[in-house]
Amino acid sequence: MATKKRLQRIGVNVLAWTLSLLLIMPLVLILINSFKTSQEAAQMSLRLPSVLQLENFKTVIERGKLGVTFLNSLTYSVFSVLLCTLTSAMAAFVLSRNRSKANKIVYFLIVLGMAMPINFIALMKVMQTLDIINKRIGIILLYAAIQTPFNVFLIYSFVGKIPKDIDEAAIIDGCSPLQLFFSIIVPLIKPVLVTVMVLTFLNTWNEYILPLYFLGSSDKWPMTLAVYNFFGMYYRDWNLVCADIVLTSLPVIIVYLLGQKYIVSGMTAGAVKG
């Protein structure tokens, strides 16, 4: 019995390692090849490079205009995170606290957006009319808009867990609604706000459909779209493409590793009771 259990335990460990290695293999492949010469990388294999070609990264940063596109991505991500977190938190707070009939309908309509498709073509018309097409501000507003439903949903359920007595005490002490929200509620819902910020950041960083539709000029492109364009031009130099992929993915991997706890809690919220 004991040996059977031990064998079983070894079995599951071996299985876990096999799966992990299988899943991580494509990423290791990219990392290894980003340090090779063009000839070595032509055969995309897991063989280690003979000499580490660190200049690949320098070449990519220059030719792929990674500096500009990095700043673009950063601008879009940071501003849409700030805007969307602020508006979603304020809305979710009121919708959760004051469950009047009208507010219930508003909440339902917003949350329904989690499943709704975006009509990009009609959206183009709206953006033309508002004169925000092909502009940075337009993309930032769009990223904030499309992530509103999920963010409101997450914050709403979190606010529901904060006892209302806290509000009442603050109101008796003479807090205005804004004071109540910013100095009492925000500190209490900080965990969910961090989750929302991390997820919004990652989604914005990874997304490329909106720029594809609405940013014609390449000087406004985010990193993801630029790396795809780079791939189109340098598809013979896989070493450079790999280096570009590594640099573009690095920010998300770092944010993921730092914010893993918050990401998992956000991703699983609503899916699992408790």
Next chain:
Amino acid sequence: MTKNRHYPTYFLFGTLLLYVVLYLLPGILGIGYSFTDWTAYSDQVHFLGYDHMFDNYVKAFSDAKYFGYLGNTLLFTFVTTIVKNGVGLALAVLLTKQVKLLNFHRAVLYIPAVLSALIVGMIFKSILNPAQGLLNSTLKIFGIKGLKWLTDPKIAFWSVMGVDIWKGMGYIMTIFIAGILSISPTYYEAAQIDGASGWQQFRAITLPMLAPTMTVTTVLNVIYGLRVFDMVYALTNGGPGFATEVLYTGIYKEFGFGRYAMGTTLSSIMFVFMALIGFFLIRAMNRNEVEE
């Protein structure tokens, strides 16, 4: 109303402005435009007339090309939902057992989910390359002749689905892990005292207790599948021919050709479809909240 005084409606303005103008309005406008002849080549947009107002819809369902988009989208949704649920659940069961470095494995399996689909697409374009790709050269070592994964019309769509499953299963696994961890261990203890085998415990405890979680993962997968764009665009861009074209990539092509009315019609078909599914999503999620 004191409630309105302490929880004022102007807190909603920012969200409503963003959401209504940039999300809801295009969806509704789009339905209106689907009854017109809107193209990129004319400044004027004409209503199709009461006799012909559904012409774009008739075309969407009768033209073999557009019907193919619809069929592919449904096939994609069906296959990826089932496989991601199955594999995700299996991985979750494995990674809630006595495995060493549990958190390491969980983190690794989740990593593909945080990468951009565009980047995953590029990585797999290399791996699935018939001549130099890692997959075919590995198969060659074992004496197996590799396939033209992304250029053979018969298998290209299956390759796309495979890559999508590779990217998405870690996310589903993570949700299942949370679901399994929320099951009270006393059930398993009682079952072990009764001498139930691992498989029996899975069948009689884990599976039924995970039913609400499974509902949610299914809805998430379905919503994702119907709206898929990134992965298809990055891997094949709908090709070869229209073999891997799904609704969203089809809409993008219509946009590129300037056939705006047709594109917005395809979008509107999805809009109605997804509104129904969204209704079930919210119901499923609300049920979980009530049970808290």
